[in-house]
Amino acid sequence: MVSKLNVRQVTHVACRDCSLSQLCLPLALKIEDIDELDRIIKRGRPLKKGEHLFLEGDPFHSVYAVRSGALKTYTATNEGEEQITGFYLPSELVGLSGLDTEAYPVSAQAIETTMVCEIPFDRLEKLSDDYPELRRQLMRVMCRKIREDQQMKLLLSKKNADERIATFLINLASRFRRRGFSSQSFRLSMSRNEMGNYLGLAVETVSRVFTRFQKNGLINANGKEIEITNAMELCALAGGKLVEHQDIVNIQ
DSSP, rough: OBBBOOOOOOOOOGGGGOTTTTTTTGGSSSSHHHHHHHHHOEEEEOOOOOOOOEETOOOOOOEEEESSOOOEEEEEOTTOOOEEEEEEOOTEEEOOGGGGTTTTTSSSEESBBBBBEEEEEHHHHHHHHHHHHHHHHHHHHHHHHHHHHHHHHHHHHHOHHHHHHHHHHHHHHHHHHHTTTTTSSOOOOOOOOOOOHTOOHHHHHHHHHHHHHHHHTTTEEETEEEEEEEEEHHHHHHTTOOOGHHHHHOOO
């Protein structure tokens, strides 16, 4: 039987003291109001790699903010295989896709040891009535997710393997940068096989592209450790405007 997270209250870091507060939902609140949000949040034991946060078809009741580690979401295809639909890093919310159907349309699984904050949605909704800026922040998060899904559809329909992987790496670099980490050197939480599944590429193709990028001086890759050595060319290959990736191309 697939295991799921059993959330229970433990000693935890409060929202006002969390290093991710300026990226997560507390961003919308004044410092004196953050405790109201903190009171509804449940924090449980860490998820081990391979453990599920929720399963496809489970009743929707909460959204989850990633505190540390990383998650992937996936759905089962008609052939019973896994199709990865997204990866979630610290401060990002997972589970919002269940809001309109009252059931999670995907499964969420830890791809490394992961801590999450569970936010019961009915209580979050009531709190949003008292704090309109919190509701606006939640809407911004959902709009960003819609935009990312649209970009993903374009990625899979229009771009070749090199462009897909370049876009994926630039996207990760930007996300790490926003969290105060290096956008030049970072560790991939996902395997090459998971990356290929998400991007619609065979794992052999992913490995060949990484080898080609390294040979051409775009990256250094050592296992899951990635160093972007030519951010400008990688951005150009991804098809992005340099101004959109200002924090990436200005790597020292």
